[in-house]
Amino acid sequence: MWELRSIAFSRAVFAEFLATLLFVFFGLGSALNWPQALPSVLQIAMAFGLGIGTLVQALGHISGAHINPAVTVACLVGCHVSFLRATFYVAAQLLGAVAGAALLHEITPADIRGDLAVNALSNSTTAGQAVTVELFLTLQLVLCIFASTDERRGENPGTPALSIGFSVALGHLLGVGHGHRFQPPWRNRHTDHSRDRHRDPKRDTYTELSRGTDTPEIHYTGCSMNPARSLAPAVVTGKFDDHWVFWIGPLVGAILGSLLYNYVLFPPAKSLSERLAVLKGLEPDTDWEEREVRRRQSVELHSPQSLPRGTKA
Numbered sequence: 001m002w003e004l005r006s007i008a009f010s011r012a013v014f015a016e017f018l019a020t021l022l023f024v025f026f027g028l029g030s031a032l033n034w035p036q037a038l039p040s041v042l043q044i045a046m047a048f049g050l051g052i053g054t055l056v057q058a059l060g061h062i063s064g065a066h067i068n069p070a071v072t073v074a075c076l077v078g079c080h081v082s083f084l085r086a087t088f089y090v091a092a093q094l095l096g097a098v099a100g101a102a103l104l105h106e107i108t109p110a111d112i113r114g115d116l117a118v119n120a121l122s123n124s125t126t127a128g129q130a131v132t133v134e135l136f137l138t139l140q141l142v143l144c145i146f147a148s149t150d151e152r153r154g155e156n157p158g159t160p161a162l163s164i165g166f167s168v169a170l171g172h173l174l175g176v177g178h179g180h181r182f183q184p185p186w187r188n189r190h191t192d193h194s195r196d197r198h199r200d201p202k203r204d205t206y207t208e209l210s211r212g213t214d215t216p217e218i219h220y221t222g223c224s225m226n227p228a229r230s231l232a233p234a235v236v237t238g239k240f241d242d243h244w245v246f247w248i249g250p251l252v253g254a255i256l257g258s259l260l261y262n263y264v265l266f267p268p269a270k271s272l273s274e275r276l277a278v279l280k281g282l283e284p285d286t287d288w289e290e291r292e293v294r295r296r297q298s299v300e301l302h303s304p305q306s307l308p309r310g311t312k313a
Contacts, residue, residue: 012063020096031117045172053165070254078262082281101232116233134249137171142257175223
């Protein structure tokens with residue numbers, strides 16, 4: 001429980017709260033349907049990707065910038081964080097995400113905010129298909145995170161923030177596409193649309209929007225990869241349809257990605273006792289290789305072979 005007495009731990013938890021708040025605020029904000037500037041696929045993908053990259057660069061040295069419960073679970077499975085740290089991180093991420101979505105909801109006009117880009121199944125996508133899509137989207141993200149931040153790599157892996165941002169953008173390029181007939185939230189069968197007939201469509205984009213136009217459409221799930229990102233708009237808008245999909249898919253994908261990287265593709269040189277020590281939070285996260293070198297030096301120093309000739313152990 002040394003972490004609870006650490007100022008650095010408190011700062012790390014707050015950093016996760018702040019990072020997730022900002023990520024959700026900017027990410028969901030990029031997907032709002034403004035009449036004069038409808039969001040494009042590239043805009044949404046770049047906003048989420050740049051958001052993650054910026055926050056990893058800004059706060060990664062404080063908390064690791066998980067900004068995602070699935071990433072935290074992946075780190076837990078890989079024995080990179082303790083159970084206690086993972087619990088506090090996930091709680092901070094969920095609270096930060098809801099705070100970010102609530103803030104965006106309050107500062108956005110009622111006729112624009114809509115459903116705050118809540119994740120949902122589209123185009124007759126089944127729950128099983130959606131889970132599979134989210135699984136693979138999160139799998140590639142987790143593999144990228146572990147590979148780009150692995151200090152054991154001899155070559156220069158580049159900038160982790162940039163690599164992780166590209167990975168997030170990649171997922172959104174798959175999950176979002178064109179072709180949806182957007183129906184704005186203020187337009188329904190009880191609305192009087194007579195004013196639309198008196199407007200010049202060449203000068204007023206509102207008329208074109210109310211009649212339906214091509215805007216980004218969710219092909220599968222809207223690309224969650226992050227349970228906190230999915231929970232936030234669902235809590236604010238009260239829309240929880242098929243919400244479990246956006247927990248099961250990312251979490252399973254994150255766990256598989258962690259198992260593949262940390263136990264199959266590039267397992268670290270940690271003993272079982274060292275892994276358990278990290279999970280239990282018995283000691284700070286230290287350089288395990290340096291500790292192993294010191295341990296070997298200590299063994300060699302006290303071994304019989306190191307004693308001078310003519311002496312007895």
